Amino acid sequence: MKKEIADIRRDYKRETLDESHVADDPIEQFDKWWKEALSSEIEEVNAMTLATATKDGIPSARIVLLKDYDERGFVFFSNYKSNKAQELGSNANAALVFFWKVLERQIRIQGGVEKVDSKESDAYFFSRPAGSRIGAWASPQSAVIADRKLLEENVERYKKQFGEDIPRPLHWGGYRVIPSVIEFWQGRSNRLHDRIRYTKQSNGTWKKERLAP
Secondary structure, eight states, rough: OOOHTTTTOOOSOOOOOOOGOOOHHHOOOOHHHHHHHHHHTOOOTTEEEEEETTTTOOOEEEEOOOOOTTTEEEEEEEEESSSHHHHHOOOOOEEEEEEEEEEEEEEEEEEEEEEHHHHHHHHTTTOOOOOHHHHHHHHOOOOOSSSSSHHHHHHHHHHHHHOOOOOTTEEEEEEEEEEEEEEEEOOOOOGOOOOEEEETTTTTTEEEEEEEO
């Protein structure tokens, strides 16, 4: 079995990434790659790994969905009582990873995390389907439950309680990862991949460097 795992490999030959061909601002570069990923019709192109850690540095990671980005950072939404939220409450630092296999690209983002304001959370919450809005009420995210019946009962209870007018729970909303480091990775042949890293400087500018693969 281990030998079979070791034999799994793929040579990357699709694109190159050169310092002279990337933007000076990493958000502009992300936007370029994002649009190329969208046009490639990757399924759930906004899926990203979110890594958090406890105050003692014990890490955990899961897939979440990017819902917005701009010069301020990268936004996702969650239950504020979930495990990830508890970790962010005691250690407000996180990392994101996008992997777009079709394009042989990876983007890594590190930075501090803040909650988005209530207006931004409201705007996204009310854009969701009714079932997803009810789900935000029905699921005590990350809590231990006896069985699925609890969720189904909660769904029916909140449907009756709210009808068509489903408010946003105060325990649900958005987070913004404010980037301090962004790395763009382009797969290359023989594992000699291209890596360009942007690091935020104290004066607000970005330092751009090539990293060895």
